[in-house]
Amino acid sequence: MILLRHTLLLLWLTWTATGVAETTILVEAESFAEPGGWVIDQQVMDQMGSPFLLAHGLGVPVKNATTTVEFPQTGDYRIWVRTRDWVAPWKKPDTPADMKAVGTPGKFQVLVDGKPVETTFGTEGAEWHWQDGGIIKISKKIVTLALHDLTGFDGRCDAIVFSTNHELIPPNDIPEMTVFRRKLLGFPESPPETEQYDFVVVGGGVAGTSAAISAARLGCRVALVQNRPVLGGNNSSEIRVGLAGLIHQKPYTKLGDLVDEIGPIGYWNLWEAERDPDSPRSKKIFEVFKKHPEKKIHNAGPPTNYEDQKKIDVVTSEKNIDLYLNTHVNEAETDGNRITAVIGQNIRTGERIKLRGKLFADCTGDGNLGFLAGADFRVGRESKKETGEKLAP
Ligand SMILES: Cc1cc2nc3c(=O)[nH]c(=O)nc-3n(C[C@H](O)[C@H](O)[C@H](O)COP(=O)(O)OP(=O)(O)OC[C@H]3O[C@@H](n4cnc5c(N)ncnc54)[C@H](O)[C@@H]3O)c2cc1C
Known part of the structure; x- marks a missing residue:
């Protein structure tokens, strides 16, 4: 050959x-x-x-x-x-x-x-x-x-x-x-292996990106694995769902700091700013909207509304995070009921890599990693018959 x-x-x-x-x-x-x-x-x-x-x-x-x-x-x-x-x-x-x-x-x-x-x-x-x-x-x-x-x-x-x-x-x-x-x-039978990370995060939407940054700042060695060329998942230029959810609200005024750091300035930041117009933060938000009125569009706005690069910049400036973009996890290795490694495949080149870790987070939005690891799963919602909840299907 x-x-x-x-x-x-x-x-x-x-x-x-x-x-x-x-x-x-x-x-x-x-x-x-x-x-x-x-x-x-x-x-x-x-x-x-x-x-x-x-x-x-x-x-x-x-x-x-x-x-x-x-x-x-x-x-x-x-x-x-x-x-x-x-x-x-x-x-x-x-x-x-x-x-x-x-x-x-x-x-x-x-x-x-x-x-x-x-x-x-x-x-x-x-x-x-x-x-x-x-x-x-x-x-x-x-x-x-x-x-x-x-x-x-x-x-x-x-x-x-x-x-x-x-x-x-x-x-x-x-x-x-x-x-x-x-x-x-010409790929080898077994993929090359990485170091053993403290924490492997599968899925680089807002949940996974936040989890990876938090862990890195606590001193963990982190792998963030995302199957697209950008971070943000639904809140990326590829999908264009606006980042929603009120942050910095009393009594938990620090809650949302990290989301604020990685997230784009959008519709809900303006909503908050209008309720507290004199704060320095609100004034900055008004400035942004003066220059970019298109940011009022929450879902399906122009691609720039979702600020993909901002998320990538924050992640790549964390020395404890190794970022694996374009990498789709499609295998999990387990020992008993613990995940020990995941295998990711590059969606452009087809090359595979085995990422070893002590802890894993399934941030795929769909429970993909749990499924690959053999966890119990359900598709759909519990029925009214099962839960007795009057609003259940
Ligand atoms: C149309 C729409 C409107 C919405 N409106 C609102 C709203 O107004 N307010 C609100 O709070 N929520 C809203 N949501 C829900 C919100 O978008 C989600 O709850 C949120 O995006 C979930 O974030 P996540 O990081 O968990 O998942 P996702 O954003 O889904 O990110 C997961 C990422 O993991 C990647 N991934 C998946 N499998 C793998 C794998 N095997 N290997 C590697 N990577 C993988 C995916 O490609 C994706 O990029 C809306 C959702 C939709 C679709």
Whole structure:
């Protein structure tokens, strides 16, 4: 096996019984050098096996994602693209007529050196699968690859495989596909390990970011692991939920200091300032609103309202915190009923890392870590029958 790398060249060469070299190359969409208008979605990677690129253009086709791929040999390659037709679940025969989907809103092309592969992708099958793109000629060793969105309506591309073995069908079953991916990416069987942290926080929303900073200031060595490129979770430019909740209220006037330090100045700070207009803090808040009236928009405001960089700056200035952005925790190791380590996977490169710790906090917003560690869980709410609460469902 020979491994070469060029941006994201992922190469596997084997010799067949006839002594002819076969080449198989895996290109992960999330590792494209330039994502263009496509965005990385990691939310269902545990269910479908990988992060993927999504063309969310609200009906306007997004800019091409591009990258360069190096082929060790020119020749005829079979191309496979892992994708799905995301409206296919509404095309089944039993779908009510008024719910029936028509067309293929997630369709896209793959351009090799600017020329579209004949097959249009994202056009078949409700489930993630490898769509056959047929055999194409690669006549140069270095080619540019692009994902060309045709609709702006959520085309999805997970990965592309090129193979000189025209009989090869890439595996789609998650355990088998994981081994296939690791082999082609050249990743070790076991991920490298970190030091043993005092405290590992999984999830970098407002809860996780606050927990990490508090612990670091108490002298703990902390790892903060967040599966997005920004901190803040719902209160980030990516989701745009305004930070709500009154702070600095009597009798607990210090409560909320930390949230205030990392959080953006927004709607509720103005509300507070208007009730105490003469304090130095309120005056500062009025100044901010004079310059930025758009900050009055609480939810779904402009991205700058959520001040992503402010959170990152506070965290990175804490010498006791190691920040792992773009890292999705998808495995937990336990000893008895204690978590001893978590394994995180980089959502762009696929590289894994084992983070060891004495204490762990599940700040994923959804109890993901508890689930991975085998804790009891429930989906939904307790019923009225169970609790006797009159407002329960
Ligand atoms: C539309 C909307 C409106 C709301 N309005 C209000 C309101 O007015 N007032 C109010 O008080 N609350 C409101 N909320 C609720 C509030 O946003 C949440 O309670 C709060 O954001 C929770 O913060 P968190 O840090 O616990 O979780 P989140 O903000 O969800 O952050 C968790 C982070 O962990 C990451 N993560 C998840 N799994 C993993 C993993 N396995 N590995 C690594 N990272 C992971 C996620 O990507 C996310 O960034 C609203 C929520 C929504 C969705």
